[in-house]
Amino acid sequence: MINVGIIGVGTVGTSVVKVLEKNRDIISARAGKEIQVVKGVVRNLEKKRNIDIPLTTDPFEVTDDPNIDIVVELMGGVEEAYEVVQRALKNKKAVVTANKALLAYHRYELQQLAGDIPFEFEASVAGGIPIIKALREGLSANHIDAIRGIMNGTCNYILTKMANEGAEFSAILKEAQELGYAEADPTFDIEGYDAAHKLLILASIAYGIDAKPEDILIEGITKINTLDFEFANEFGYSIKLLTIAKKRGNEVELRVHPTLVPNEQMIAKVDGVMNGVSVIGDVVGETMYYGPGAGGDATASAVVSNIIDIARGGKCSPMLGFKRPLESGMELASKDSILSNYYLRLLVEDRPGILAKIASIFGEYNISIESMLQKPGPDRLAHLLLSTHQCQESEIHKALNEIKQQAFLKEEPAMIRIEV
Structure with a gap:
């Protein structure tokens, strides 16, 4: 028997309980063990949830319970959730989380703390789509x-x-x-x-x-x-x-x-x-x-799949998929060095010479215009909708800053990057 405690029995947590009950036969067959939720943590004990499990308001009643094998963290937030998950791992409990914000800030610390303890997080990205498993394994x-x-x-x-x-x-x-x-x-x-x-x-x-x-x-x-x-x-x-x-x-x-x-x-x-x-x-x-990518049932599907993996005895260590650092040492590119094509929307005076002036400013920064569409605007103004060939992020910002200084521009320019 695998005993599960859920910290955060809201929409997703309630769905997890219901899925484990509704699909009990196939889940136990796939896991090779019975799985049951033995405790849940909520903020308000008075709220009705239409599930039959013991509830508490204290998350440490789950993280510190020696009878609980897997802690499912669905409380959301960052620092409070981090404290709770750390406590669970220090107590040698497997963890399943759907908390993307927690992982955005603390995934490497949690990986180090988890070590060989199963730590799964499929539901943290794209809900019911198994993208974590695809990247990490497939x-x-x-x-x-x-x-x-x-x-x-x-x-x-x-x-x-x-x-x-x-x-x-x-x-x-x-x-x-x-x-x-x-x-x-x-x-x-x-x-x-x-x-x-x-x-x-x-x-x-x-x-x-x-x-x-x-x-x-x-x-x-x-x-x-x-x-x-x-x-x-x-x-x-x-x-x-x-x-x-x-x-x-x-x-x-x-x-x-x-x-x-x-x-x-x-x-x-x-x-x-x-x-x-x-x-x-x-x-x-x-x-x-x-x-x-969201919703109680879709996210619960991913959470329960992680519970089944752990119940089978599966361990994915380290949790982020690398046993040792890449020899190539991948680094984060700076924001200014991004290469892209760009679309720009400019509201300008509708008179001769404006487009030539804009093209001249772009030329100063080695940016060439690929396509252009003009739409009428109010009171002798025109919307210029332009796209550029590929250039560097820093250069398009320099060109836009110069265009912003021109008297013919009548509102803040809009920019959208183009992925080709």
Whole structure:
């Protein structure tokens, strides 16, 4: 018998309990042992949860209980969760977590503390999609050349609706909140932080990179408007919030931002609240993983799969997939050194010579314009929608800073990177 304690019996924790009960026969057959939840931790004992397990408000009643074999951490947050998980590992208990924020900041410390103690975290990235197992095991023969992921369903839902209906961001965000796809305070999702935490976890497994959210480029989707979708439609792109890891020699670019993606690419076809992750290996080529990235049942599916792995006696040590450091010593590329094509939206005076002046400024920084679309604006103004050939991040920012000083510019420029 495997005894499980769940710290955080909310939406996901409740689903875990129900899945273990509903699918008890097949789970015990696959695990080779019976699995039961013997205790749960909640913040409010008065709230009804429609599950029949003993509850407490003290997480240490789970971490310190000698009868509990596996601690499932679903409480969220960073430092309090870190303290709780450390306590469980020090008590030699296997741990399963879905906490991406915890791992974004403390994954290497937890790996060192865990040692040979099973520590699993499939549900921390892309919900029900088994991307951790794919990277850590299925693709372990490959150098990973690139990872591109749509790993936030809230943003993907909003961008899909904007593309299909021509509606503005604020209207779709409100609709997403009413449908439960977005939180009352959606900042963590729409500003890209949720996706960034997931990217950092995948980057550790793929490249052995120890980076924190503050170290990488993170941009959200709040500045995107309907004109950007008109340009995308005209030139055959979709707009997605992408998590990107890309290897360049001994360096790895890590970034999260809205991205123009050619419609023919597989990742461009991931719509609505669904998640998708494309991984390019040097041996296998491109593989694609698609499915629900959030929600109680999808996340519970991943949590329970980790519990089954541990019950079977499985150990994945170290938890991030490297027994020793890479000889090549992969390093994080600086934000300024990122190479990309760029799309720019500029509101300018509608008079002769403006485009020539903009092209001249770009030329000073060795940036060439690839395509251009002009849309009428208010009161003798025009929207210029431009795309560039590949250039360095630092150069496009220098050019934009110079354009911002020009009297013909009438609002802050908007920029979206293009992944080709």
